[in-house]
Amino acid sequence: MRHAVDYYFAPNSPWTYLGHARFARMAEEAGASVRVLPMDLGKIFPISGGLPLPKRAPQRQAYRLLELQRFGEALGLPLVVQPRFFPVAADLAARLIVATDMDHGTAAAMRLTGAVGAAVWTQERDIANVDTLSAVLTECGLDAALLARAQTPEAQAQYEQNTQAAIDAGVFGAPSYVVDGELFWGQDRLDFVARRLLA
Template sequence: MSFRIDYFFAPVSPWTYLGHARFADLARQEGATIRLMPMDLGRVFPVSGGLPLAKRAPQRQAYRLLELKRFADYLGMPLNPQPKHFPVPADEAARLIIACDQHDGTAAAMRLTGALLAATWVQERDISDPAVLSAVLQENGLPTERLDQSREESVMQRYDENTREAIDTGVFGAPSYVFDGEIFWGQDRLELLAHRLRSNRNHKEKANG
């Protein structure tokens, strides 16, 4: 019995970083298929009421930093809440993940996603820099030609489609995990997603009797 989870995220999101490995573990434990959906938050925010970080109220910015430190400590994960290279444009990194997904499969693309997230939030590298992207590919045993392929029309089209689907689905932030049309926003909703997956599985098992 297999379930599919649509994984909407941005590769510069600290919350995506904090939840990525746990989400991958959850999907593996539950036998769920992941559909990788890197999206352009710059297009999602204007239609969903979201604001770029710099435009948020000072109180919200301060609380965000507190929460990042709090969750990193709680999860035992390294994180620099104010890295040198943030914010930076995420489009190239997002398209690189898509190219990897197309050519190397979801497992490789998930591994690359984790590496790109850590590059920003742990290693303080600039993932808008093609040289950094090329290095991350090599570090993860992936061909550097994926960088050229990430600029192909099919990849750009899928990035656009992912973003439009995010908007149409009602996604408004990263990460968002969508199962059976139900949105779970934020890495702190992973336990609720796990509960939903298990409830769905139990229901189907009983129905099949």
């Protein structure tokens, strides 16, 4: 059976970065189809009980840093737990991934998603900056003209549609994977995603 996965994420999320390459590999190995769906957590948190990072209790913020360090080490992934440009607005990066998916398809959008995550969490680059995103596109072998496409009403409408679809699916955090209608939240649930894809 060929499974379908709706992949909901925020491109600036460290957890998205930590899970992205593993998810991409397992989806490919399982022959699953993937819908790349960057979403606006700023609209999802208020209706799902979540809080943006600066508003979380100090204990939660401190533990988050510890968990990021643990997961980075356990997964063997480079990670700056407190990068220079975080928190940072991710809407333009999200729309750029949307535009890439529209014009070049899933594989290109997945490649760009990984590169944007690495830009924040290993390279300490500002993904809210147009020049940074232009450079990341070039590094991915994509045309910098996609930045203009990312700022069209069509890209914005698709971004909003992704966010509403996430809300409708019960998503409340990033990354989330919906496999044939079943929700899995967090990169630490990828073992369960893998089992579901092989079922």
